[in-house]
Amino acid sequence: MSDSVYGIDLGTTYSAIARINDLGQAEVLLNFDSNPTTPSVVYFEGDNNAVVGAEAKRVQLSDPDNACSLIKRYMGTAYPQEFRGQEYTPESISALILKELVKTANSELGEEVSKVVITVPAYFGIQEKESTKQAGQIAGLEVVGIVTEPVAAALSLGIRGEQPETILVYDLGGGTFDTTIMRAEAGRVEVIAIDGNKTLGGADWDEALAQLIADKFVAQAGLGDENPRLDAEFEIELLSQAEDTKKSLTKRENATVRCRFQDKDEQIAVTRAEFEAATKHLVAQTLEISQRVVAAAEAKAPGLKVDRVLLVGGSSKMPMIDMALREQLGWSPANTDFDLAVAKGAAIYGQAAVDEVLSTDGADVPVAADAEEKYFLGGSKTLNVTNVLSRALGVRFQRKESDDLYISFLLHANDTIPATPDPIRAGTVVDNQTSVAIALYEQGGERESENPNDNDLLQEKTLPIPSLPKGSPIDITLVVTAEGLARVTAYDPTGGQTIDVEAQVSVLSEEEVAQATVQVSGISLRS
Template identity: 60%
Template sequence: MSNTVYGIDLGTTYSAIARINEQEMAEVIKNFEGQDTTPSALFFESEDNVVIGAEAKRGALADPDNSCLLIKREMGTDYAVQYQGKDYTPESLSALILRAMVDAANEATGEDVDQVVITVPAYFGTQEREATRQAGQIAQLNVVGIVTEPVAAALSIGIRSEGAQTIMVYDLGGGTFDTTVMKVDSGKVEVVGIDGSRTLGGADWDEAMVQLLLERFKAEAGANAEGCEADDEFLLDLQLKAEETKKSLTRKHDVKVSLRWESAKVSLTITRADFEAATAHLVNQTLEIAERTVKNAQQKEPGLTIDRVLLVGGSSRMPMISEALRNTLNWEPENTDFDLAVAKGAAIYGQAHIEEILSSDGEELPETTGNESKFFLGGARSLSVKNVLARGLGVQFVREASGDPYVHFFAHANGTIPCEPAPIDAQTVADQQTHVELSLYEQAGDQESENVTDNRELKSVDLPFAKPMPKESPVRILITITTEGLVRLKAEDPESGNSVELEATVSQLDEQQVQEAASQVSSLSLRS
């Protein structure tokens, strides 16, 4: 097996890839255009050719119907879309981005590496994480690990021996937002609490800028702007200029923007104050999540205090973010590599994995492990990572008195993983019952709720009995949750010994669909 592994930050708007170089340092590998990051954009030129990256993003202007942006927001869902007459899932579209990233990295380094660690937002649930792993499999990559973005970011700043610290990672990416509280020490990371939103990110700030520009344009152009909102080309141009303006306002206090539609041509001046006023509600959402994360962590560990606050994700560059954290929460945030920290940390995690000096289950490694200090681990000899569950997990039961369904939670958000919850002893509800339906659910809201409609069904299977069973016959449910937050369920009929398992493939795609998607992806010509 090759001793090289790539760490891939598979982002909503931009992606990056890194490795540990010969100097034992995490380095980002530049793409074909010499850039550290690649837009997570796809443009289908034909049924056989796909463009990935900056050119694909530009191609969205000319042909939006054959362009794909923000696909990460659909991971783990049944979303499907058609390009050039072919159907694609979020997993297969993400696989194309992953394949293009690895191909470019191999060409840049002269290597032939297929081992990868892929990052996910901390708030990604079971289905999204499994979908990410399957995207790697569809890309015909050897996914040696899935690591959360905040843990990767913490690794990238260096887990050295200056002493134990408690850090908060504030990660505002292009399409998702996470906050994570973790305790770090030399070669050790222990996640205490996480929270976030899979539908809040820099793209929402972009949309706010789009609306700001559109309102100003319509006000200036008057009747000449009537109908502009129905013009896809105008709107796509507006979206690109909105992103450019947002980025410019991180360095400037005002930016001039020229917009044209048919006979209307308007030059606008957008100030940083304008933008901050238009997005104050988004900033406040992140502050509420950050405060909630700390409170939840303090419930687990009373007296816990935050020593450092790290800003991660390209959108954290916006001055309004550090100002809000400073003025509202009295935190003094520290800048990181922003766009690059997560990919670097994934490479560190991956290298520790393939050198067999990684413990990701909280168990102590043998004393013989990691006899030499590792520069990429900040001088530590090995790496230990303890994680927590993103969302509560439960199974559906029926109340005996009313017959109403409800969700019984066997694992809770921010519970330490891996774990094996206590077996659940259930029973049949009717005479002559021939099977029992076993349905696995994941918490959908901020709080656990027994209401079935407040949760997301991950998987449902039937456990057949060897013979019709009388009412109140016992059924035992055994559960295992891996360190990556993936679930295995096994239900047993103690009388017959019959059992059914829900393995880690708690996803939208089954094994055959993954193979079919891999064949589809491998048949396409990629260009970036």
């Protein structure tokens, strides 16, 4: 191989790292605990040292104020966290997890690999994707690509068939839920439609189960109106036990949890049926999203028929998921390498990228006639991945008849990318106008809304123009790359002025990324 690269599944609750081995197979590398997945938890021991993984998760029980988990849910947002007097961004905390994963992998292999591909939920928007890339940069890594988790799963599971097939990936992870419909065959994946919820995942099942256990404990211990969950130590222990109990109820019909609060010490019995009743509303949300993505795919490709439904993500192991898909939607889901498929697929994507046989714009990669067929690409010589936009993108305008502002969407969710829609012509709104504000927005909710408050402002810049009369033309052009990053160009044909408004932005500036890189490089890590 020309170079080595790691594929990293940077998960909300657990992460994994994989590579293509000497046999041309994707394999997940074990951590220092000999486990294939590492808890996405960071514990700050002191000013300059931190623990990542299982040990951090254990210590979190006794010292929750100096530990951080579920940070992925805050990627792309201003969510600073303070530990031991120092402030950390979501990108910096994610960088510590990435750094430890790579350090462990390099130690196992005796290599110094710094190139990585990092996965993101399909429903992540522009800012979340860019923040994930920045986390890799802060960790001192070369991020050669960002790939969505369902596409990565399909690469590891669905590109070896002799015939093209349409796959639906149901991906229920620790903190996010995605559904993706794609066509897949050896060396080629074409995404048709995606949908999801970036704040719905196994952690929500944990919370519902924790509340169920707490309610039963309060009743059994005779606590009356007292709420033990207000006690930090009880709460952290309860959430840890809830996750373990969830795993037990995946394999058994009942489980017992020990709860201690003040002078109370009780054994709480919980059944799988009770757990399923307490979380049926969460399952219903995933079914609604799954039906929605099928409808979107059918609208885009009339006559489409799903050939296979693949369950991905550790939380998809719960029997209630398989049962609901079969009984309520009539599907026959297939089990997969639940926790590991995404990391393996990221390694496949990454190796194709560094071997320069990857295309993400729909064009075929030129290769020599005697080029090697690659096992990890299903026997293909190249890999072609085409994706879709996760959320609509639009520009803010003002109505002629009023001062009302509204968003006009130039590209819509599930439009194929890369894309350059036809330019649109707008006009100045007052006489003697000398500047134009160009604001790029991303769809904020499940459906498009013209109301600017319902959407997320990505970037705004001002285009200076010569003094023009009302209604003078301004041409607006939008370009979206294969990774879903966007750029708007505004052109004043009268004065010949142009301004680019790039949405390749995150919460952190370049200077803040540099500062975070220094901060993270000075922290000693262990797992």
